[in-house]
Amino acid sequence: EAQVTQNPRYLITVTGKKLTVTCSQNMNHEYMSWYRQDPGLGLRQIYYSMNVEVTDKGDVPEGYKVSRKEKRNFPLILESPSPNQTSLYFCASSPLTGLARNKETQYFGPGTRLLVL
Amino acid sequence: AQSVTQLGSHVSVSEGALVLLRCNYSSSVPPYLFWYVQYPNQGLQLLLKYTTGATLVKGINGFEAEFKKSETSFHLTKPSAHMSDAAEYFCAVSDRSSGTYKYIFGTGTRLKVLA
Numbered sequence: 001e002a003q004v005t006q007n008p009r010y011l012i013t014v015t016g017k018k019l020t021v022t023c024s025q026n027m028n029h030e031y032m033s034w035y036r037q038d039p040g041l042g043l044r045q046i047y048y049s050m051n052v053e054v055t056d057k058g059d060v061p062e063g064y065k066v067s068r069k070e071k072r073n074f075p076l077i078l079e080s081p082s083p084n085q086t087s088l089y090f091c092a093s094s095p096l097t098g099l100a101r102n103k104e105t106q107y108f109g110p111g112t113r114l115l116v117l
Numbered sequence: 118a119q120s121v122t123q124l125g126s127h128v129s130v131s132e133g134a135l136v137l138l139r140c141n142y143s144s145s146v147p148p149y150l151f152w153y154v155q156y157p158n159q160g161l162q163l164l165l166k167y168t169t170g171a172t173l174v175k176g177i178n179g180f181e182a183e184f185k186k187s188e189t190s191f192h193l194t195k196p197s198a199h200m201s202d203a204a205e206y207f208c209a210v211s212d213r214s215s216g217t218y219k220y221i222f223g224t225g226t227r228l229k230v231l232a
Contacts, residue, residue: 004160031218033220035222040126040224041224042123042207042222042223042224042225043161043207043209043222044222045219045220045221045222048218048219048220050218056217056218058219059219059221090160090161092160092161100168103168104149104151104166104168104211105163105166106151106153106161106163106220108153108160108161108162109160110159110160111159111160
């Protein structure tokens with residue numbers, strides 16, 4: 001089954017304790033991205049990657065890191081989490097090549113709910 | 118910078134009535150436009166998108182949207198609401214300016230369908 005998976009789905013941590021949220025897709029998509037969803041603010045893009053070893057900042061990259069060493073994986077790293085990073089996080093992937101009807105259609109993971117105390 | 122505005126954070130319609138969710142965008146280049154739906158406790162799912170060509174775009178579940186360049190709008194409609202349409206809807210634009218490949222989402226509209 002074509003899907004984007006995220007782990008963990010729920011995470012409670014404390015300020016300053018480094019954490020990683022994993023994201024994996026099995027559709028061979030070039031583009032992967034991380035978003036955070038906050039009430040009243042919609043989704044805001046944190047980082048994106050257009051292919052292996054190619055990453056770039058979205059609109060809210062502060063406090064986050066990413067890496068793209070393999071095409072299928074795009075982990076989100078919070079080196080020193082703070083309470084203002086409490087949010088619902090989504091990973092997404094999409095093809096950049098191939099059939100026009102498929103390009104730029106983002107497939108979203110189920111989300112990771114993070115609480116930073 | 119590109120932006121997306123969704124008018125109305127909450128919209129209520131009766132079952133069987135017309136659904137109209139509004140989206141306006143600002144863009145310095147021809148935009149790619151999207152509508153996504155989010156059901157409770159789930160990720161987002163693409164409803165429809167406009168890239169090029171026909172300005173009236175049909176999507177899943179009977180939804181459609183029309184790209185109106187003169188009005189910078191991409192409103193989502195459905196002729197007859199169903200209870201299963203209750204969800205949150207997000208309009209988004211693909212930002213290709215300055216060599217970027219970002220996506221800008223609106224703040225969302227929560228649709229409530231009344232029996």
